[in-house]
Amino acid sequence: MIDSLFATVAVFLVLGAGFSAYKTRAIERAYPNIGELTDVGGYRLNALHVPRPATSDLPPLVFIHGASGNLRDQFEAFAAPLSGRAEMLFVDRPGHGYSERGTAENALPSGQADAIARLMDKRGIKSAIIIGHSFGGAIAAAFAMRHPEKTEGLLFLAPATHPWPGGVDWYYTLAAMPFLGWLFTHMFVIPIGLRRVENGTLSVFHPNERPADYIAKTAPELVLRPQTFRNNAADVVNLFGYVSAHASRYREIKAPTIIITGDSDDIVLEKLHSRGLARDIPGSELITIRNLGHKPDYVTTDVAIAAMERLAGQPRDLQRLAAQAEIRIARLKSEPTPPSQAVTTS
Numbered sequence: 184m185i186d187s188l189f190a191t192v193a194v195f196l197v198l199g200a201g202f203s204a205y206k207t208r209a210i211e212r213a214y215p216n217i218g219e220l221t222d223v224g225g226y227r228l229n230a231l232h233v234p235r236p237a238t239s240d241l242p243p244l245v246f247i248h249g250a251s252g253n254l255r256d257q258f259e260a261f262a263a264p265l266s267g268r269a270e271m272l273f274v275d276r277p278g279h280g281y282s283e284r285g286t287a288e289n290a291l292p293s294g295q296a297d298a299i300a301r302l303m304d305k306r307g308i309k310s311a312i313i314i315g316h317s318f319g320g321a322i323a324a325a326f327a328m329r330h331p332e333k334t335e336g337l338l339f340l341a342p343a344t345h346p347w348p349g350g351v352d353w354y355y356t357l358a359a360m361p362f363l364g365w366l367f368t369h370m371f372v373i374p375i376g377l378r379r380v381e382n383g384t385l386s387v388f389h390p391n392e393r394p395a396d397y398i399a400k401t402a403p404e405l406v407l408r409p410q411t412f413r414n415n416a417a418d419v420v421n422l423f424g425y426v427s428a429h430a431s432r433y434r435e436i437k438a439p440t441i442i443i444t445g446d447s448d449d450i451v452l453e454k455l456h457s458r459g460l461a462r463d464i465p466g467s468e469l470i471t472i473r474n475l476g477h478k479p480d481y482v483t484t485d486v487a488i489a490a491m492e493r494l495a496g497q498p499r500d501l502q503r504l505a506a507q508a509e510i511r512i513a514r515l516k517s518e519p520t521p522p523s524q525a526v527t528t529s
Contacts, residue, residue: 200369207373207408214402216281218254218273223301226277226285231258232306233271241269241495242335243308245299247326249317249343250419251406253280257316259400260480264488272306274299276322278414280405290417291425296326300333312336312494314487316480317451318418320344321426324460327436328429334438336494337464340479340487341444343451345459346427351419358416368409368416376407390447390474391482391512433463440467441490441501443483445475470501473509474516483508 220227231254235243244265246257254273265271277298278284288294299322303311310333315323320342327334350356358364358372380403385393398404406415444457453471461469470490475482486504493499 203369203373203409206377210402210404210408214255214405217258218275218281220281220283221302221305223285223298223305226283228277228283228285228298228302229275229281230254230302230306231273233262233266233269233273235270236267239267239269240497241265241312241491243270243272243311244491245272245274245303245308245311245313247274247299247313247315247319247322248276248279249319251403251415252316253402253405255280255401257314257480259397260484261314261488264484265491269491270308270311272303272308272311274302276319276418278418279411284410284414290414290421292321292325292422293329293425293429295322296329299326300330303333309333310335312338312491314338314340314491315342316340317477318343318422320456320460321422324433324436325429327438327440328432331437336491337436337438337440338487338490338494339440339442339444339457339460341448341451341453341477342442342456342460343422344426344433344456345430346423347452347455351423355416355419358413359420364413364416365409368412372409372412373407376412377404380404380407387450387476388478388481389449389476390516391476391478392515394481397481430459430463433460434465436464439494440464441470441494442467443470443472443479443487443490443505445472445477445479445482447474448477450477468501470505472505472512474512475508482512 218229218231220229248256254275258273275282277289277295312335313323313326320339321344323337324344327337357367384398406412442457442460444453461467472483479487486508489499489501489504
């Protein structure tokens with residue numbers, strides 16, 4: 184009886200792990216690497232590097248994606264509208280997208296910031312405006328504290344940078360565990376996660392409309408691969424302790440700083456994080472946009488680019504642009520979506 188039970192469990196484990204391996208290969212075929220791997224000291228970071236154009240009006244720009252993301256997210260938001268204006272580096276954070284995880288230090292924002300600094304050196308980028316979205320905001324802040332000489336300016340987009348109440352979702356805690364986490368990510372994450380991608384991405388944009396082609400262009404399924412999901416879970420689980428210990432040091436940041444956030448962000452609370460940054464970083468400017476959720480990079484791309492221009496020394500009235508964005512968002516909310524363009528939630 185016991186032998187039969189063990190045999191059944193073993194078959195179940197083999198089938199589950201086999202399915203995850205099969206789907207992992209299918210996801211990678213659907214979303215192949217569009218970047219280039221670079222050794223940064225015993226492991227490789229993946230990035231898409233847009234070289235400096237012949238004429239440019241902006242300094243180099245380094246983009247850091249958030250949790251559960253990869254470089255395609257920021258690339259799809261910013262590469263086209265900034266084409267011909269700046270050298271750009273879109274980074275897969277260590278252990279995400281197609282980057283290798285590297286050392287244990289890369290489970291913390293400080294380690295990831297150092298890895299990105301080494302990548303900049305390899306790419307010949309002496310300094311840049313650092314743009315961090317969501318979880319990437321914690322890394323951008325760490326980067327500015329640890330590498331001020333490389334930081335021409337900071338742009339935080341709906342950042343996660345301060346302690347918050349309530350902890351993290353149970354599946355992150357489980358996935359980060361040594362043994363049970365391996366079982367969970369290899370057995371359940373892909374079959375469950377593939378069913379949740381649609382609604383999950385809709386919720387990230389809420390209350391704003393998600394672009395209909397967002398999933399196809401940004402490859403959120405890449406995070407469902409077992410090892411990537413474990414890396415992502417470890418990042419999220421470790422974040423609370425890290426920001427609790429380091430948020431008090433944000434006052435050390437001297438780089439020009441702009442924070443763009445929405446007052447309707449259900450993913451990262453702007454009153455804790457964005458207002459906290461504005462309070463803690465001397466001279467920073469906070470732009471709060473009404474009825475904006477967690478994706479200012481997509482919903483108010485024009486305001487984000489104007490902020491980059493402002494950090495580069497160009498005169499821009501960000502408050503006026505934010506007010507115009509609020510009118511645009513309100514108009515979109517009041518207009519029904521045509522049936523041919525409706526986003527399914529089934």
